[in-house]
Amino acid sequence: MLIGTTIYALINTAILALMAIGFNLTFGISGIANFAYGAVYILAAYGVWMLLTLFQLPYPVAVLAAVGVNLLLGALIYRFVLLRIRGQALSEVIATFGIGLAILELFRYLGLVGFEYHLPVFVDKSFVIAGTYVDFQRIAIVVFSAVLILGLWFFTHHTAIGLAFRGIAQDERTALTFGIDSNKMATLSMAMGAALAALAAVFIIPLGSISPGEGYDVLIKALAVCIIGGLGSTGGVIAASFIVGFAERFTDTYIGSHWTMIVSLAAILVVLTVKPSGLFGNQKELEERI
């Protein structure tokens, strides 16, 4: 039981990291807390579902299309909404929250709730690892999270755009003097954050079904992980995913499933109270944030 719980806790960690990485990327680069994150996650899931069932497109095409749509959507949200209220953190929060609310509640209104709204798993197989059944999808999530985090690290350290991202994150004015356009970078960061949400949805949604309520949960979980780890720090996201992931699984197994959400929410409160910038947060020192 202990080993099984540990394995599932590891998987849970990967899921949380995958959910939070897009939110974290946007916040780390442009300082925008994208409260529409859960909504774009769900939007991508519904998008893939529609392309698959209504238009009978092949799975990879549908996924690519959904990721592309999210890229565009993120950029559009920045260009037409956030650009005008840039720098007013609270207006940004209220505006993105409004967008998220509108998207999620529209899906709820359209009545797209139920078990038939789900995405297929990649390969319908399962393995036995140390006496525990683990299906292929969950393994794929773990592998993909690891690859994604490594890939993002490579991207931000060895490509021109990635370096520009880090420049903007570290010191916006100095970056401007180097000819880095901060609006362009912020647009890109919103777009990439939304695209990462779409990828996360494609990997995670097959474990359950699509519902608007899930959007709020994803937002809360991404917030939880980012707050505990320190907003904008990738190391913090990984560490916080481990903490929340293990805490959730172990409370689920040993205390009761009702308490899982409470544990992570309580963790946020404790971290915010003791160390508001998070475990690895360096918002105050304005050091490297990605």
Next chain:
Amino acid sequence: MKKRKERIDRGIKVRSRDIFALCSWREMLYLAAPRLLPVVVCLALPLFLGVYWQKVLLSVAVFALLAISWDILAQTGMVSLGQALFFGIGAYFAGALNHYFGLSPFITIPAATILGGLVSTLLLLPVLRLRGIYFSMVTLIIPLMLVRVIEATKVFGGTEGLSGMTPLPSRWLELYLILGGLLLVLFGFRRMMNSDYGLVLKGINDNDRSVINAGINIYWFKIQALFIGGAIGAFAGAFMTHVYMFVGMPVFALDYSILPIAAAVVGGPGTLAGATFGAFLLVPLSEALRGFGGLRIVLYGVFLVVFIVALPEGMFHYIQRKYHQFERWVEVEND
């Protein structure tokens, strides 16, 4: 030829600026009308409405109170995304006091107002040092957490909630109690925000460090603002418990968090009157759109975005400007 818009104070505004306003009825009316309008509307409107629209007016007042509470907190630099917290705590206090101790509404409502204010202040005390979006995130999370706690521990009737509260003696008393409360809160706290005390609160929002620099303990002021905001929200919640004769998990619903923010943003943040105006606009609108069901919340979302982007000052400031000033296009002389 470039043109710019010039704004000039209306003559009547200038004339009625000081004691000379007492010279003519017109000037006096000009000064009194904006203040009298909400009073007259609140006191007279119930007499002309049917039972259904009286209920709507009731929820207008409740959401206006929540929006005022949001606005007071926002003016102090604490933007809450979870007004449902205050509403829910007040509702549960009133419900529990009535259900377990059988106290009458005339005791439970004031008690829940004070206790609810205290408890929500205590709950947010650990995060008082947080600024900006960090505070907003916590307020978003706490109501969700309380729902789960109630679900998990099954206190106060768990998912079923508590029902069978004592209703208020009459419909009219109900209506005038909440409308009177609204007027009192609106004018009282508007006055407070314009006093020196309010200036300190606004200073915390504008630049908390310079307020600290002035030798003022901002945490103590933030605690007081939280208590005020919390108590107003708790009053609304406690009142609604006795109107619905039920208290349960729905009191922590998203509606009670979103609509007040939407009302304050649409009406115009920074003046409590704007928040009230927003509630008087949005709640009847949402009632009219009841047929659309969940689409209402979509509309609130859209309203929030449109107003934040296009008219961040809100309707109230816009109307206020038109009332006091006229505008005209003039040529730009040297560009």
